[in-house]
Amino acid sequence: MTMTPRQRAVYEAIVHGQRASGPQHFPLLDSQGRLQGPFGLMVEVPEVGDPLQELGAALRYHTALTAREREIAILTVSRCTASNFERYAHEAVGRAIGLTDPELTALREGTFTTPDPREQAIATLSEHLTLRPVATPGDLPPAGILDRASVIEITTLAGYYRTLAQLMGVFDIGAPELAE
Structure with missing residues (x-):
């Protein structure tokens, strides 16, 4: 092209850019x-x-989100949008930052739970924002679990990855390993 x-x-x-400057957990480019x-x-x-x-x-x-919190949110959005590329890419990133195979499976299947109230709140809010993109203060976790900045970051992250899922859906772009 x-x-x-x-x-x-x-x-x-x-x-x-930054995507290419650190460890590559999934290839940005295909063989061509x-x-x-x-x-x-x-x-x-x-x-x-x-x-x-x-x-x-x-x-x-x-953002102020930890790598683990960010990947929990992204993988939750990828499940809710059935985005195979984001699942493919971010399971690799998640594995690299320490998410376990059982946690990755639970995120993929929608059964993720964690004793960490902040991580659980991030997963729950990410799912809510993806499936029902309008949230009200009553949809937020109890006070003290997520601060205002975290809610803004998670809301923006969910919208961004939802947008990517929609773009890829319109043009039938899936995960490289699933397309073969």
């Missing part, structure tokens, strides 16, 4: 150098794709 300068800039931001998952779509319409990939990088690398 011949890219415009704007498309090339988005491609480079994804391939050489094409971006996998939602990233190729971001390049197609750079006016939307660039802010979208920047938001994704902010959610992955610049």
Whole structure:
């Protein structure tokens, strides 16, 4: 695919940005150098794709959520949206940051529970926001479990990954290992 300068800039931001600077738990590119998952779509319409990939990088690398909390939220959204690519990608990330195989299975099946009230609240809120995207103060966990900033981060994260799931659904983009 011949890219415009704007498309090339988005491609480079994804391939050489924060996503590529640390350990790679899933490949961003296929064997022919094409971006996998939602990233190729971001390049197609750079006016939307660039802010979208920047938001994704902010959610992955610049929130107060721990890596474990973030992956619990992402994997909950991936289950609720049936997003095979996000499940594929973030189970690999989750495994790398310490989620156990039984926890990954429970997140995939919707049976995840944890004795940590904050992690449980994040999973519950992520599911609520994905299945019923309007939440009210009454839908939040009891006071003291999640602070206001965490609720904002989780709400934004759920919306972002829901958007990616919708984009990939429209264009029938699945997980590489499931597509073969």
